[in-house]
Amino acid sequence: MAAASALFGEHGVTGTTMAQIAAAAGLQQSSLYYYFRGKEDVLAAILARANVVPLELVEQVVQGPGSPAARLHRFIRGDVAALSVLPFDINEVHRYASRDRERFGAYWTERRTLQARLAAIVRSGVAAGQLREVSARLAAITIMSNDEAVQNWYRHDTRPVRDPRAAGRFLADLVVAGLLTRPEQLAAVRAEAIENG
Secondary structure, three states, rough: OOOHHHHHHHHOOOOOOOHHHHHHHOOOOOHHHOOOOHHHHHHHHHHHHOHHHHHHHHHHHHHOOOOHHHHHHHHHHHHHHHOOOOOOOHHHHHHHHOOOOOOOHHHHHHHHHHHHHHHHHHHHHHHHEEEEEOOHHHHHHHHHHHHHHHHHHHHOOOOOOOOOHHHHHHHHHHHHHHEOOOOOHHHHHHHHHHHHO
């Protein structure tokens, strides 16, 4: 799966063959077919892992201490950093998985779970008066989309020095400041988020 992830990242899902995956993994192609019927099965195995990190992160954030704004800040920081170092383009994976929603149903169910957890954090912030009155669902979708767009930028940026954690901090500041009822509290929210993880 590591070899396939690297190839998917370099050539895209559609541009990668089972023969290339087998060669990169040091296997005969017939041996690869013993484990996977085709590259869609390889992709499904990768997708099963793609949501693990953000789902674990959002559960830690939900169960952990802190205000809703600090929790959002913490999630965005960690999610951007994790997405940026994936060996494949998450947006291409989404496009590929959307072609066969039934086959990749578990992946989409996990995405909806992530969206629901983020929306719940936003709703709690709105109820507490810390966050502006916004659609929690649309805020969650936007947060996920922004995080994934940063991964795209990070993967294609040609500068030699890049820090995904810095990109995560920047996006967390930008998003949370835009949601706060009192944006001048961003520094305190950021400090709380850092203190809590």
